Amino acid sequence: MSRRQHTLRTPVETRGIGLHSGEETRVRITPSPPNHGIEFVRTDIEDAPSVPASIEHQSPKDRRTRLIRGDVEVETVEHFLAAAKALGVDNLRVEMTGSEFPGIDGSALPFLDLLESGGLVEQRAEAKVLRLDEPIFVRDGNATLVALPTDKDCLTLQYVASFEEPGVDSGSYQFDITPETFRKEIAPARTFCLASEVEALQAMGLGKGATRENTVVLGDPDTKLRMKGEPVRHKMLDLLGDLSLLGSDLVAHVIATRSGHSTNAELVRRLLTIVKEKENAGLLQRDSGMDIRRILEQLPHRYPFLLIDRVIEVEGFSRAVGIKNVTINEPFFQGHFPQMPLMPGVLQLEAMAQLAGMLLLRKLEFSGKLAVLWSMDKVKLRGGVTPGDQLRLEVETVRIKGETIKVKGSGSVAGRPVCEADFMFTMIEA
Template sequence: MTTRGSRPQRTLAREAEVRGIGYLLGSDVTVRFRPAEADSGVTFVRADLPGRPSVPAHVRFVEPRERRTALRRGEAVVEMVEHVMAALAGLRIDNCLVELDAPETPGMDGSSLAFARAIASAGAIEQDRPRETLVIGQPVSVRDGKATVAAYPGDPDRLVLSYQLDYGESSPIPAQAYFAEPSPERFLELIAPARTFLLAAEAEALRAAGIGSRTSEADLLIFGPDGPIGNTLRFPDECARHKLLDLVGDLALVGKDLVGHVVAHRSGHTLNAELARALLAQESSRDPAEEPASSSAPEPEPPAMDINAIMRLMPHRYPFLLLDRVLAIEPGRSLRALKNVTCNEPFFLGHWPGRPVMPGVMILEAMAQAAGILISHRFDPDEHMAMIASIDDVKLRRQVVPGDQLLLEIDKFRCRSRMAEAHGLARVGDQVAAEARLRFAVVPIGALAA
């Protein structure tokens, strides 16, 4: 559903300029960022071509490429727009003319940092039009082999992104993940500096094809068997951060703010653009009768706990944190929580290849974690650990597969001394997927250490 968001559109307060060398052709490139009118969006202008043709920054103009995102309208082509788009979207610049005097943006150091700093130094002004927001109302996922990217309904007025990167045990790039709720400040500090990366063999193949003639190991991250060659990491998880940066730039081609939760696993530019198209297609196919009668319709209730609050209480982390948000909680009595089941859950790699089904024990673990939230309201989680003592009366009634939203309902909760018990129910829509009776021993953390 598209709504008029709560924030006004923004453009630059003054012009900004960045000069650098293009990765593809090795040419000197100057890119100028200029203020633009409200509702005009981001437009790339080829100032080096007769008539200064322009290309709107929208997914309908994406030209298929490997390892990058390109835009084309007519004879005007702009290569490698993703880092510029990420900088604009990350700093919430909605309307901008991006003029360049070459077919590609400058590569800089392989990150968005130079663009983001220039944009930030130019400043932003608010405009008298509200920014459109696309609220993800239903799960949408796209897949290509082992790569997936999915969008799920999330908390009101928030976009949460997570990227999981795993190229296997033989890769010199270790498995890693990065989770972010981007704001302009966090984007500039934590995401914009993350640089593009590739393997040494890939770099040699590109050079043999005439690409990267003026690019060295100092200009991006090239991984050999022992790690980066001639360079050092800015963050331990810099590769996952850069893939999330690419995701920000590619999803900005929707042309609207997004509200929801986007989860990616090994996805690249082509798959990111496919998700952007799928979101717009879902939006255009929505029955108008389903839309609210007016913009004054009540906003959905915010969750009782978002993922950040859950992580403050629970010791679990990826890949074993199986809760995305708590919808409602009545301390000491009941709780309702949500788990978005995505194609990139690690257990789907073996359960089963070609026919992914969530293992029943993982559904039970999700129930146990939901019950753990209730327990943490009774016992200080900094001093106690709830451990499963028994699971009884287990019934598995429905398969849970990628794209499902697992609603976890915990009730009949009670505590006695150092024991806790509850009844758990897992639903997908109106169908019961599983239920069980759970019992826990609540143990002082000091006793575990001993």
């Protein structure tokens, strides 16, 4: 399975009340370049950093999906993300005037229509795809999630529900996720709660924007369903939205039993570990990757001070992942130390700074400039890096203000953190 990335042809807008906050939020969705991903921007907060739709920014919250970056948060984004994932829309800038995404009718159907109204454009970059080749299992009390390898070239979702409310039918549904199947079988399903939960949820300050039209109350004789098994189908909708936080298409058969947002997130974190392992091995590269020839074209550094061997992922100018393969032939090992070779911590930081410089040069107005490092903060060296290690470096743009940029970086070896720091750069003429 392989496909090209997609974005919108033209911007689209909507507005609505948040299901939990009861507050109105206006949303404007615009196209983004290849490998940029989906990012949320709070336009009601001055100089707010964008919040990527990534499991690394997911934060637990009752009955909804919340993303946090620094002091900025967005929540109840799962219905929109499910629609984008079903359509194969990879790169979007989503501007919001409040913290909670509009609930509209409580389903994903309005967002499906909204995205399609803007038109979809195929981009040159290939989408990243994870084809599962071993089972992954998550359990939390009575809730379980199993992701299995599959012979199909798509994601298959199966949900087994068991509602304890008297008179509420449970059931099991299974669908191969395609745009057509999602629109017909899953997208129209509205959010729900049990009749026995209503008072407790209201006491918690939840559901301020809930109405009879956008929320199904199970166990209430006045409730009318849109479709058979609507609550079970909505659980599948939430699951797809949460799986989108992986940042990769998933080819697997996922079986969920009484699963919710917390177990969904744990499964995505375990899948992300597999994604990173495959990236490090060069088995999961996208067009965003850069080999050493492209690195030499962008960076002025040369032997023995070029400390990036490969860039395996770039998201616009907001995030990059690179690799430094550490060998005993490195000149610094001759004196640091002959009997116990260790990569100096300052060189680990230098490697992160070089990767950050490459990331910042992707911003159009910085073309032809140099990223000069002028301060480091919150530096931590957590473990040794020795010959034979593969140092995985990640950098993320935190704030851009004129010619001054703050970048957060970290390094790891085989999943073990070894270094981290906050960098400040100034862009100067080359």
